[in-house]
Amino acid sequence: MQQIKVGISACLLGDEVRFDGGHKRSAFCTEELGRHVEFVKLCPEVGIGMPVPRPTIRLEQHNGEARAVVPKTGEDVTARLIAFADRAQSHITQVSGYVLCAKSPSCGMERVKLYNPDNGHAQKAGEGIFAAQLRQRFPALPLEEDGRLQDPQLRENFVMRVFVYAAWQSLPEAFSKADLLNFHTSLKLLLLAHNQQAYRSLGREVAQLQTVNDAARKTYIEGVMSALASPATRANHTNVLQHIQGYFKQHLSSDQREELTDSILSYRQGTEPLLVPLTLLRHYLREYPSDYLTGQRYLNPYPKDLKLRYGL
Structure with a gap:
């Protein structure tokens, strides 16, 4: 029987790919679920060519839609993250579920900080750009965040x-x-x-x-x-x-x-x-x-x- 594959944010497997050079290793994924599945790890932000460590990205509300922006430079990387989802599609069609990194402007499923660029105020009302692409392209695919897995x-x-x-x-x-x-x-x-x-x-x-x-x-x-x-x-x-x-x-x-x-x-x-x-x-x-x-x-x-x- 072919082993089940599960997509996962690379930082949750201990890869030091976060913006600060750290990781968010999930004990459940690495020590328990990993005994029964083969993980397919991706980091959208590294996947679009951003370095480690790197300037932070945040979600901003522009003309009624969420955009992924580097506040330090003002660069909008939304299109690049969507293009990464395009490139990753062949990998994602093979997986039977996906574990995402909570609160991430690329991977967060829910309650990601969404900023008003005019006054800097934020509401926990956003969805990561890559996570949104997964949900839209693969509506039947089981998705979950590392924090909710507790x-x-x-x-x-x-x-x-x-x-x-x-x-x-x-x-x-x-x-x-x-x-x-x-x-x-x-x-x-x-x-x-x-x-x-x-x-x-x-x-x-x-x-x-x-x-x-x-x-x-x-x-x-x-x-x-x-x-x-x-x-x-x-x-x-x-x-x-x-x-x-x-x-x-x-x-x-x-x-x-x-x-x-x-x-x-x-x-x-x-x-x-x-x-x-x-x-x-x-x-x-x-x-x-x-x-x-x-x-x-x-x-x-x-x-x-x-x-x-x-x-x-």
Whole structure:
């Protein structure tokens, strides 16, 4: 199986490419996620020929749009950053997700300082130029910032989306409606945990398709990734766990059913992590195999050693 590739701001891998000659090494990316993916590292500012160290860039509001400007000289490097995104496109089409450096005028996803050049006042309302290009060109691509990856829910959500998107990319180039139905079926419980309305809507779209052309593929995967972009709620997880529980009701003793019910309710009430009922359900799946449940990405969305559900 081909290794999953993830794009990343080079400074997050420890490369000393920041404006001050430093880095922002991410322990999670380098020590944990890096065991399971191949990183494709880029630094847009170095990529457009700026030195290390270098004068700072900031986002400025000009005629209603954000521009990347070197305040020391007044040089506008927006077009150069967009041209870099053009050159990097062949690399980015290979990745299944992208980790960006927070607050950067090139790579920040959100809340980047956006300056009024007339009075120097700034609002945290901008988006980095390169990050904006990624979002516009690859709307289905999972994006996340290093700072937000410190949040257990956002971290789990990003990694889950990376592995779902990688599975999508691994489908045959000219896959059939049957292939699409199988893929959609594998996502049923995951989508129900994140967005029940989107699951039903996507299911109708797939059922009504006459041919699976490029436009249909694009619409479908963008819908899936949008639905998965918000972390699942405790209530939705509970509904999915109870749905899975139903597959074992004929096999379990009354004590086993009670133990499983209690573990699901304890999770719902916040006294047990998600991992507790999931561990019980996985145990019963080994005891009483179900092809349908085995094929559900919800139960094993990414490698277990990442331990991403421990804090949920």
